[in-house]
Amino acid sequence: MTSQNPFIALKEEMDKLVIGHEEVKISLLLGIIAREHIYVEGPPGTAKTMLAEIISGAAQLKFFFYQLHRDTRLSELIGDLVISKETTDTGEVIKQKVVKGGILTAEICLLDDISRAPGESLNVLLRILNERKFFDEEIPLLTAIATSNPTADEYYNEPLDPANLDRFVLQINAQGLSYGKRWDQAREVIKLYTQRPLEYHVPARVSREVFDEYYKRLGSLDIPHEVQEGLANFVATLIEDYGCNETNSLISDRTFFVKSLKIMRAHALLHGRDACTLQDLNALKYMTVFRIPEEVFLQLDQIIEDLTSKKKKTGTGGAS
Ligand SMILES: Nc1ncnc2c1ncn2[C@@H]1O[C@H](COP(=O)(O)OP(=O)(O)OP(=O)(O)O)[C@@H](O)[C@H]1O
Numbered sequence: 001m002t003s004q005n006p007f008i009a010l011k012e013e014m015d016k017l018v019i020g021h022e023e024v025k026i027s028l029l030l031g032i033i034a035r036e037h038i039y040v041e042g043p044p045g046t047a048k049t050m051l052a053e054i055i056s057g058a059a060q061l062k063f064f065f066y067q068l069h070r071d072t073r074l075s076e077l078i079g080d081l082v083i084s085k086e087t088t089d090t091g092e093v094i095k096q097k098v099v100k101g102g103i104l105t106a107e108i109c110l111l112d113d114i115s116r117a118p119g120e121s122l123n124v125l126l127r128i129l130n131e132r133k134f135f136d137e138e139i140p141l142l143t144a145i146a147t148s149n150p151t152a153d154e155y156y157n158e159p160l161d162p163a164n165l166d167r168f169v170l171q172i173n174a175q176g177l178s179y180g181k182r183w184d185q186a187r188e189v190i191k192l193y194t195q196r197p198l199e200y201h202v203p204a205r206v207s208r209e210v211f212d213e214y215y216k217r218l219g220s221l222d223i224p225h226e227v228q229e230g231l232a233n234f235v236a237t238l239i240e241d242y243g244c245n246e247t248n249s250l251i252s253d254r255t256f257f258v259k260s261l262k263i264m265r266a267h268a269l270l271h272g273r274d275a276c277t278l279q280d281l282n283a284l285k286y287m288t289v290f291r292i293p294e295e296v297f298l299q300l301d302q303i304i305e306d307l308t309s310k311k312k313k314t315g316t317g318g319a320s
């Protein structure tokens with residue numbers, strides 16, 4: 001392997017074709033490195049599919065794309081249902097078997113409009129994604145990206161319930177450039193498309209083995225005591241100082257005290273570090289947008305900044 005950070009190469013490929021959407025790009029990388037799933041909410045046409053395609057092309061990962069709908073059946077997600085007819089001594093027998101495909105063989109999968117899937121299929125789907133197993137067999141999946149339109153009345157969909165939403169460790173609110181009023185980036189997109197054809201080819205830059213190697217390293221990456229304290233203080237600050245509670249937030253012990261460590265370690269690897277530093281508390285931003293009230297999320301940069309500069313807020317000192 002070259003000494004160059006392989007994730008920079010993937011980021012370069014995304015940056016060549018998609019302007020802005022920095023948070024989606026970073027969360028895709030964190031999801032692949034940490035092997036955690038991603039929930040992206042955003043209006044149609046904001047390059048969600050394109051980014052997932054670019055990263056699977058550049059990383060040479062097997063990609064599965066599926067648009068969920070109100071009648072989605074599980075069999076559509078796990079491969080092809082093959083029906084055969086055999087003639088035996090006792091007559092004809094119709095057999096049905098699943099040729100594995102879909103989420104069972106993919107390394108990255110994009111599940112569009114997750115909130116439209118009927119409960120029964122959704123539950124089994126989420127169980128497979130969560131356990132990363134189908135019966136006793138492990139699946140090669142690195143990350144599943146579930147998308148949803150904003151759940152406002154006009155979009156005819158319902159939000160995922162909190163227990164399901166919590167399975168997606170990484171969560172991103174991807175506003176489009178226009179509604180986000182990012183006019184400079186909008187101009188860049190227009191310029192880009194005046195210069196290049198609509199079809200695009202993504203060169204292979206990284207291979208699956210690289211992710212396997214980094215995943216091994218991830219497990220043993222050091223998280224120094226001050227970073228552990230920073231994480232404990234982060235959660236304590238949200239609850240003790242910013243009024244987050246069971247009714248307005250989704251702060252599960254699993255996500256914040258266990259999964260967050262993987263995401264912070266992935267953040268360290270992404271930045272070329274071989275141990276976590278307080279800077280990796282910034283990775284918590286990619287986990288919180290739909291887990292805490294909007295007005296608290298808007299102050300998150302400051303909250304993390306205070307923790308990384310070790311200015312402790314009152315009320316959290318004893319909680320760590
Ligand atoms: N920020 C951007 N930079 C470059 N191209 C963009 C950007 N936003 C949108 N596009 C263009 O718009 C197209 C639409 O994107 P894409 O189909 O990936 O959106 P989507 O978010 O998956 O939409 P949907 O919610 O309808 O599935 C892209 O293929 C790309 O050509």
Ligand SMILES: [Mg+2]
Nearest residue numbers: 048049050112
């Ligand atoms: Mg799409």
